[in-house]
Every structure is written in structure tokens, then in C-alpha cells.
Amino acid sequence: MKQHKKINPWIHLAVLVFLTSCKVHQDALKTDISIPQKFEAEAPLLAIDSVKKITETPEKWQTFFKDPILVQLIDSALVNNLDMQIAFQKVQQARAGVQYTKGIRLPDLGVNLGAGVRRFGDYTIDGVGNYDTKFSTNLNNKQQLPNPIPDFYVGVYSTWEIDIWGKLKAKKKAAFSRFLAEEQGRNLVITNLISEIAIHYYNLMLLDRKRAIIAENILLQENALQVVGFQRDIGKSNQLAIELISAQVLAAKTLLMEVDQEIIEEENTLNFLLGRYPQPVFRSEFNVMPELTKNELPGIPSDLLGNRPDILTAAYRLKAQNADVKAAKAAFYPNLTLNANLGYQAFRAAFLFESPASIAYNVVGGLVTPLLNRRALKADLMASKASQQEAYLNYEKTILQAFTEVYQLVKLDNNFESRSVVKNEQVALLKQSVETSRTLFSSGRAGYLEIITSQENYLRSQIELLEIYRLKNQNNVHLYKALGGGWK
Template sequence: MNNKVFNIIAAICMGAGIGGCGALNTDLSIAENPIPETFDNHADQTSIAEIDWRDYFSDPQLLKLVDTAIRNNFDLQIALQRIETARASVKLANGALLPQVGLDIGGGVRKFGLYTMDGAGNASTEITPGQTVPENLPDMYLGLMASWEIDVWGKLQNQRKSALSEYLASIEGTNFVISNLVADVAIFYYQLLALDNELETIRQTIQRQKEALDVVKLQKEAGRANELAVQQFNAQLLESQVMENETLQKIAETENKINFLLGRFPQPVPRKKEVLFSDIPKQIALGIPSELLANRPDIRQAEFEIKASNFDLEAAKAAFFPNVNITAAVGFQAFNPEFLFMSPASLAYSVMGTLVAPLINLNALKAQFNTAKANQLSAMYDYQKKILNAYVEVSNELSNIDNLQSINTLKKQQSDVLKQSVEASKELYKSARASYLEVLTAQQNALQTNLELIEVVRQKWIATVKIYKALGGGWT
């Protein structure tokens, strides 16, 4: 397109009332919060996010569960279909840049009024030697029709780039679904191990309570204890048996939660409860906060969303300028099938170029532009929000792990002390140097502390899962 034609188009644009096109600013920005250089003064050079999840969590049973979840989970399958939808949108946008060509086959009959220019002319015109144009004139056509919008202002290119960015964002969105899925499976798995250990602790306590109940019954028969003591020991035993049944129900529900994530109907979940008290597999290393931008799939998704919204904004701006279209047709046309393919006599073609500038719908175009502008600003704020959220998640879990380690040490000491107190209270009670209330209290305190210790260990494992996820650990 030469400068003369370009100037004519620009003049039409201005004359059509689009003089404000230059004021359609697409260079948007917001205030950005600088990312801290370290996580709470932890200057680690490497991050556990660089460790493959199969190495970070080495429990074979857990690995099998995760593999099954990745194959069968319904949310993940839905996310994969969103990728296919986005891929199709890219192909559609690519197709809009190319000429649209179609096969046109048609036929019809026309009759002109006698007292019209066409009718009067046809009455005295020979369509073939010795034959005038018939009153009912057939018309048959077989050929190709083509149309092409020339992307002068880059609208179609920006729409294609937007679709591509949305496609890449959908991939990162799927990676984030996988990240959440694996984390959820791991969290429920460790919760299930904790419940198994709680059940074992309760059952051991029930056994000790039964033995204590037998002792107090014998002492009642010997006149060294009364019925109140028997009732108190029996009541404590019944309470523990209730806890046993409640824990069994929690185990069943947690197994079903895992099975749901795995996309399968309820069935037993293989596991070894001893794994809960094994050592954490890797030392927690955080790396530097800026690595979150590359490691976290939700942040990468937000970044692609910004790019897509920017291209949408550019396309909305280009909509204010005239559309340049070319239409063309070539084929065979005749009033009789006998003459349809007689070339060049039946050959017909047409070429037309159009320049369409918006006049009436400017307010609609402005609304579309303002919407695209607001969408881009929203995408920018969402990007900053996700960076902040990622940093806060890491900071929270880091603090949680530090505190849980201290609590775990203290709970172990408390558990050992109370275990000794249970044995001591039993012996003292047998020799009448301790009351039955002291025995009951010692047993109850020991049970409660052991359950709390299991809970702390469970929380510690879950914290290792969450911090790995918060750092953008490699789930894929």
C-alpha cells in the first residue's frame, strides 16, 4: 500500500469521527511491589522446588497413588480439555488471517418486468443466434468464491497472539491443577497414616484400660475398692471405645477422599503406618524469592494472561480503524447447462475491494476498548497478587515447620514422661499408695499426649508438602 492510499485511509478515519484514535492509550502499567531478596533471611542458593517430586517423596505407596490420580482425576481431565479448546482457538485465529475460499454452486430463474430497462432490452436481444432472451431466464453458476480481510492495522495478528497466549496460559493452568492434585493426595495420605497410628494408640490404651478394670474388680471383691471405682474405670474404657469407632469412620472417609481424587470407587488404600514417623526425606531449602516467577505455574499462567489481555487491547484499538476487504469470484455461468462449461464464453469473474470505516457504532467500540483495558489492568493486579500470595505461603509454611519441629521435640518428651507415669500409677495403685483417680488421670493424659504427638507429626509432613508446592515444586 503506497503513501497516497495510506493517507486517504487516514483521512477517512479522521473524517469518520475517529480523531480520538491517538488518545486510545494501550501502554498500561501499575505500581509493582519489589520482590524481597530472601525468604525471612534464609539465604539458600538452591530450592527444593528443583527436586523431582518422585525423589522428594520417596514412599512407593504414595507414588503409586499419585500416578493413578494423574491418569484418572476428573478435574485434571477437564483441565486438559480446556487446553484442547484453547488450541482450537489458536487455529481459528490463524485461519482468520488467510483468505476464505469456498465452492459456490447455484441456480435459479429470473423474470424481468416488460416495462423495465432489463425487460425491454431482453425482448429485442438475441441470447443465441435467432433466439431472443426468454421471459423466464435460467441462471446457473459453478465456481469459487473468496474473501480476505487485509490485516492493515494488526487486529487479526493481535487476536492470534492473544489466542496463543491463552493457550499457553491454559497449559500452565493445567500444571497448577496437577500441583494441587498431587499435594491433595499427599496431604490425605499423611492424614490417613496419622489416623492409623491414632487407632493403634487408642487400641493399646483400651487394652491397658481393660487390664486396669480387671484389677479394680478384683480389688472390689477383696474389699480394697468400691463400686464407684469400677464404674469410673468402665466409663473411661467406654469413652475410648467410642473414640475407636470415631477414628474408624474418619479412616473410611479419608480413604474415600483419596479414592475420589484418584477417580475410582471406594476401596482400601495400601499404606504402612510406620512411614509417618520416618525422617523427612530432604532438607528444606528455599532458594531465592524471584525463582517463584519461573517455578510457580499459577504465576506463569498469570503472566500469559497479561500478554493475552494486552493483545486483546491492541485488537480493540485496531477496531476503530477501517476494515480493508477483498472479495473475488471466478467460475462458469450460463442460462443453459449445455453452455455452462464453454470457455471462455461462459467464464465469469469479479473482483472487489471495500474499505469500511465505523461511523454509528463508535460507542460500542469504545465500550469494547474500555473493557479490554480493564481486563488488562485486572490481569496485572492478579499477577502481583499471586506473587505476593506465593511469598506469603512460603513464609507461613517455613515458620510452621520451625515451630512444629520444636513442638514435636517437646511432645516426645512429654509422651515418654506420661508413659512412665501410667506404669507408676498402676504399681502404686496395686500397693494402695495411689488412688484410682490418679490412675485414670495418668491414662487419660498419656492417651491425649500420644494423640497430640501424632497430630504434630502429621502437620509436619503436611507442611513439607505445602512448602514444596508453595515453592513451585516439579510436579510435572
């Protein structure tokens, strides 16, 4: 009969472990995405990886905003704003996760102090055996067992999971990436806060200017009312002209009260962002020249998007999910754990620290791997892969949204520049028309309707010009934020 050689059972176990573990290999998703090199309709593609260092960075906010009062307000908000404080606490929570995983690959070491007592029954194996030791000639008096038996132990213990497959390293990397993501989330709060403060501050300046314009127009309308009243007295005008111009004055005064209410609302919003209760907000007077912000738009490279906190946050979250997938895959592999104890142990306290007689130690190593019913591991891996894919799509979506945002803001800036030039010409002409209508009315060559129309058009054009200035400055702030500025 043919004889078969016996195969070592350890070889069977090793093969089984290998077959159950080798199916889970998968490369991590990359974080680089190709985008146009310039913010133009047709431009060559450029690979952006926001987790790499970007050489070009936007200007610091301390020099981007030219108003010294605004700079002081931003400094105050960065300290007192409640959203900033909440974001800081989130960073601290993520830092705790990093601290937890900092020594995850190193052995645990602790101290063990123990004391106890145990009595064996007279009709048990241990009880009979311990009683027989009293008559043994191999034991001295110190080694005689009392009944009940005390047990004293003082020593150290250590537990170490050896990271063969990189599971613990992946968990450590995931925790660190989440910490970096939270830090960038805090930077996103900073840049949003700075932009909101700047926008509301500029709105207040423009509202002050708007109020001054309305007040000036009210004086012009009241002067026109006096002229029409004089013309009525000499029979060259009528009561209808007086009533229409008086109604125009009242409408302007109502508009003035609306502006006062808007100023109160803007101040309250700004005070809330500053982390303080409602109070007057000191501000500079509005001046068209020079501009309130500093933007250099020509030739903006698209890799500046790598400075955006939202893109950095999405990138680090993707890296964290990549690490989670690696850890989930490594869970299918065997775990190698070492446990050790070293100390003094005795059944009498007086003999506890006798060395080397009372020294006790043990070392145990274990290799554990899942073979059957691995549903939990498979579900965890499936969920990790889905989260990884979600993080990648969110990262790609964030980059696409950022590029589109900057592209639109650049185009809007050019549009506002052209509109402001045209509107300034219109305001200058309508201002002259107010003087012309009065002169013609005084000489009887124009009616009161021309005065009313010219004054209404002049006031409306001035307010429209202010709105263009507001939108232009707001666009500059948004563009600065969209390029990753405001948090450095």
C-alpha cells in the first residue's frame, strides 16, 4: 500500500490564514485632480493636489484690507467671536484623537498591586494536596501553606499588539488626517469671519454715504420747493407743483429713516460677529479713491485654490478615509499580541520581597485571525470603501465648485469696473440736469415736472452708483476668500 507523508498541521493553518487574508488588497484613492491652469474658458489642464505645499499664496489680510479700523475689528473678532471659540474646541477634540493614537503601536506598561485570600475545602483535590505538603520533607518552614491561603502580588504588566500589517499605523494616520481637517475647518471659519466682517463694515460705510446723499437731496428738494413757492406767489406756478414737490420731500425723508434702520441692523450684525453686545461701531468715511481692498486679478494661477481651507479639509478627510480602508483591510489578517507580567508574589506578606525566591513572571504570545463568520469585518470594510468614495466625490465637488466660484468672481469684477465708469458719467449728467431744470424753471422755459423728474433721477442714480460700489467691494472680498486668503 502506498504511504502518504503527513503534512504539518501548522502548514495547513498558515495556508488558510493566507487565503483568507489576501483578497482584500486595494490601492488608496489619490488626491490629485486635473483642473484648468488658468481661470479662462480654454486653458491647459493642471493637476492640483491641495495637500502639497503651494508656493504662491494670497496676500495677508492685514495688508489686503487698507482701513486700519477694520483691521482692529478683525483682530478683536478673531479672539472674541463665538464661532471661532467653538471651532477651536473642535480642533482640541481632534487633537485628543491624535494623542490617543500617538502611542498605539507601542507596548502598554502598567503597575499591578493585588492581595487576596482563598480557602479550599477539605474534600477537594486542592485542599487535600495542600494539607499533604505539611508532611513533605522537600519543603522548609517558609514554604508551608496555610489554610486559608493569602495571595500578595506587586509587579508590572505589559501588553503589546505588534503591528505586522500596518493596521495601527493606518489608524494613527487617519486620526492625524482628521486633526488636520479640523484645523482647516477652523481656518475656514476664520476666512468666512473676516470676509463677513469686511462686508458688513463696508456696508456701514456705504449706508453712511447713502444717508448723506439723501440728506443733500432733501436740501435740494426743499430749495426747489421754495423756488416753486415763489413762482406760485407771482402767478407763474400753481398749488399742484407745491404738493408734488412736498410729497417728494416726504418720500426722501421716509427713505432716510429706512437707511437709519438699515444702519442699526448692520451694526447689530457686526457686533454679533465681534462677540459683543449692541453698541455703536466706529468706522471711516466712505471714499471712492483709493479702493477699500487690494486685488491683483490679472494672471491668477489656478493652483492658488490649494490655499482654500475647504479644499484642504476635503483632501485631509479623503486621506483619513484612505487610512480607514487600509485599517479595515488589515483587520482580516492575523493579530499578534504579546502579554507579559513581572513582579513579586507570595502567600505571606513577610516573604513578598525576598529575591529571587518571590520573583514571578509570565510571557504569553497569541496569534489570532478570523476564519468563519466574518460579517462584521466585511461590513466594516464595505462601509469604509463607501465612505472613501464619498470623500473623493466630495473632494472633487469642492474643487469644481471653487474653480467655478473664482471664475465667476473674476468676470464679475470686470463687469463692475465697466458699470461704475458708465454710472459715474450718468450721475455727473443728472447732477447738471438738476441745476439746468431750476434755471429754466426760473426763466419760465420749463415746468415744475422737469424739476421733480431731474431730482428723482439724480437721487436714484447716486444710490445705484453706491450699490455698484458695494457689490464691487463685496466681490473683491469674496474673490480674496475664494483664492484661499484670510486665514494666514
